[in-house]
Amino acid sequence: MSKKIATREAYGEALAQLGRENPRVVVLDADLAKSTKTLVFGKQFPDRFFDMGVAEQNMLGTAAGLAAAGKIAFCSSFAVFAAGRAFDQVRNSVAYTRLNVKIGASHAGITVGEDGASHQSVEDIALMRVLPNMTVFVPADAVETAGAVRAAAELDGPVYIRLGRSGVPVLHGPDFRFVPGEAVTMREGTDAAIIATGIMTAMALEAAGRLQQEGIEVTVLNVHTIKPLDLEAVAGAAKATGAVVTAEEHSIIGGLGGAVAEILAETYPVPLKRVGLTDTFGESGPSSNLLKKYGLTPEALVSAVKGVIARKQGKVL
Amino acid sequence: MDTELIEQLEARAKVIRRHIIRMTGECGSGHPGGSLSAADIVTALYFHELRLDPARPDWPERDRFVLSKGHAAPVLYAALAERGFFPADELLTLRRLDSRLQGHPDMRKLPGVEMSTGSLGQGLSAANGMALAGRLDGRDYRVYVLLGDGEIQEGQVWEAAMAAAHYRLDNVTAFLDHNGYQIDGPIREVMSPEPVADKWQAFGWHVQIINGHDFKQILNAIAAARKVRGKPSMIVAETVKGKGVSFMEHQVGWHGVAPKPDEAEQALAELV
Numbered sequence: 001m002s003k004k005i006a007t008r009e010a011y012g013e014a015l016a017q018l019g020r021e022n023p024r025v026v027v028l029d030a031d032l033a034k035s036t037k038t039l040v041f042g043k044q045f046p047d048r049f050f051d052m053g054v055a056e057q058n059m060l061g062t063a064a065g066l067a068a069a070g071k072i073a074f075c076s077s078f079a080v081f082a083a084g085r086a087f088d089q090v091r092n093s094v095a096y097t098r099l100n101v102k103i104g105a106s107h108a109g110i111t112v113g114e115d116g117a118s119h120q121s122v123e124d125i126a127l128m129r130v131l132p133n134m135t136v137f138v139p140a141d142a143v144e145t146a147g148a149v150r151a152a153a154e155l156d157g158p159v160y161i162r163l164g165r166s167g168v169p170v171l172h173g174p175d176f177r178f179v180p181g182e183a184v185t186m187r188e189g190t191d192a193a194i195i196a197t198g199i200m201t202a203m204a205l206e207a208a209g210r211l212q213q214e215g216i217e218v219t220v221l222n223v224h225t226i227k228p229l230d231l232e233a234v235a236g237a238a239k240a241t242g243a244v245v246t247a248e249e250h251s252i253i254g255g256l257g258g259a260v261a262e263i264l265a266e267t268y269p270v271p272l273k274r275v276g277l278t279d280t281f282g283e284s285g286p287s288s289n290l291l292k293k294y295g296l297t298p299e300a301l302v303s304a305v306k307g308v309i310a311r312k313q314g315k316v317l
Numbered sequence: 318m319d320t321e322l323i324e325q326l327e328a329r330a331k332v333i334r335r336h337i338i339r340m341t342g343e344c345g346s347g348h349p350g351g352s353l354s355a356a357d358i359v360t361a362l363y364f365h366e367l368r369l370d371p372a373r374p375d376w377p378e379r380d381r382f383v384l385s386k387g388h389a390a391p392v393l394y395a396a397l398a399e400r401g402f403f404p405a406d407e408l409l410t411l412r413r414l415d416s417r418l419q420g421h422p423d424m425r426k427l428p429g430v431e432m433s434t435g436s437l438g439q440g441l442s443a444a445n446g447m448a449l450a451g452r453l454d455g456r457d458y459r460v461y462v463l464l465g466d467g468e469i470q471e472g473q474v475w476e477a478a479m480a481a482a483h484y485r486l487d488n489v490t491a492f493l494d495h496n497g498y499q500i501d502g503p504i505r506e507v508m509s510p511e512p513v514a515d516k517w518q519a520f521g522w523h524v525q526i527i528n529g530h531d532f533k534q535i536l537n538a539i540a541a542a543r544k545v546r547g548k549p550s551m552i553v554a555e556t557v558k559g560k561g562v563s564f565m566e567h568q569v570g571w572h573g574v575a576p577k578p579d580e581a582e583q584a585l586a587e588l589v
Contacts, residue, residue: 065442066449097425
């Protein structure tokens with residue numbers, strides 16, 4: 001786990017690879033091609049790369065038109081703009097139409113860092129998850145990102161891929177197989193389960209390691225596909241452990257935590273703690289400091305796990 | 318120009334207008350005013366210009382038409398039915414439960430609909446995407462798009478206008494249905510987009526201004542647009558909201574209100 005690669009870096013490489021294999025793939029960006037890494041594709045396939053300027057709404061609509069004419073259209077911007085600024089275009093021109101538009105949304109969450117809250121999307125998973133026909137991937141590392149890009153190209157219909165700015169540990173070996181909709185059990189324990197997504201998966205593993213030293217065994221379930229959610233794995237983790245913590249670099253409203261709460265309430269209710277942004281915007285600062293300030297750390301997960309275990313044991317906190 | 322062709326198109330437009338009245342009258346809702354103003358443009362496209370095969374709605378070489386002002390769905394449905402994409406009987410299911418004729422066009426439900434529209438301002442972007450794909454694939458199809466004059470108050474339209482000129486999409490021809498009205502009143506009073514022709518020109522488009530109810534002018538403008546190289550074409554069509562039905566013409570009240578049975582009867586009596 002020494003090598004760190006940002007998922008956006010892996011995205012750029014995966015797109016270029018896809019471009020070599022599939023001539024139907026086209027890529028659009030909205031003046032952020034250097035940051036989202038679509039420029040890696042753009043340099044190799046200039047004819048199939050379209051910079052749409054600072055106009056995300058038109059980018060999504062144009063991608064829909066390209067897809068309607070048979071292309072697989074990846075389009076990228078920061079998550080705040082791709083999912084937020086262009087929400088109605090995603091809804092009406094992409095999701096409602098079930099067109100082959102794949103949104104590679106980078107700089108999601110607070111690890112954007114210094115740019116501050118205007119650029120830190122804490123709501124995009126919620127926005128995309130609520131749309132019918134939309135598939136939502138939140139890869140945890142570079143390997144999952146490559147798998148998500150490939151899976152997105154193979155899926156017939158719209159896909160949202162949430163990517164980060166900052167480097168994250170590589171969790172999987174080269175043999176890892178990304179299966180859409182299939183959560184990955186990273187380790188198993190019976191005391192509690194941490195259900196994590198994106199950059200929080202690495203932190204969940206770290207938390208699990210520390211808890212083990214205290215004699216607490218936790219399952220870590222990595223949910224790279226928020227929609228369709230792996231209901232069986234989520235309910236299974238709840239049944240096997242009786243206590244669940246969710247972890248995401250996103251608002252606890254509407255994202256992974258929201259989805260898990262909905263499912264568990266309907267299937268197998270257990271004590272649950274959602275770790276994420278607690279109905280707040282982020283702010284400027286180095287990403288590691290932001291993660292600490294907003295409680296997105298292994299320490300926070302350790303304490304959340306202890307909390308749900310206490311509730312499971314009938315100790316009301 | 319061939320007078321016989323003009324007469325045929327005029328007769329066809331009357332049939333289209335009758336469908337619009339019957340459809341909206343039958344279901345008791347819909348947008349007759351802006352459907353009637355666009356009827357001649359849509360007729361010229363579907364019955365003269367567009368390269369289509371109703372038996373193969375997915376034919377890759379077909380020309381595309383995007384109804385960006387999706388609320389004018391009745392005029393599109395009438396043209397598609399008359400052109401043979403589906404039986405004309407089905408027109409009277411407009412806006413009914415389980416109908417393929419949704420209140421605004423749904424490309425996944427009805428053959429011949431190229432893009433689902435309804436949320437205004439999105440059609441030109443989609444048309445540009447189709448045009449870019451055509452160019453990439455070396456196909457010579459053309460993409461037509463119809464915009465409303467209230468619709469161009471949406472910012473996305475101008476993002477798309479900029480992009481079409483930037484990418485030199487001379488395979489795109491847009492019509493502006495310049496009937497002068499939107500739901501809340503005359504466009505000049507609600508939020509004036511004028512001067513429209515100057516704006517499109519400034520955005521790098523080839524612009525023509527025509528009478529949108531004169532088939533000779535419509536066909537000539539389309540032919541002229543075909544010859545333009547390196548620029549997308551805008552045809553500003555001066556039209557009359559509610560055109561063809563005396564009591565609907567220039568009346569903003571008929572934007573989104575369907576005729577009652579006696580009104581429909583009167584309208585049909587005028588459209589013979």
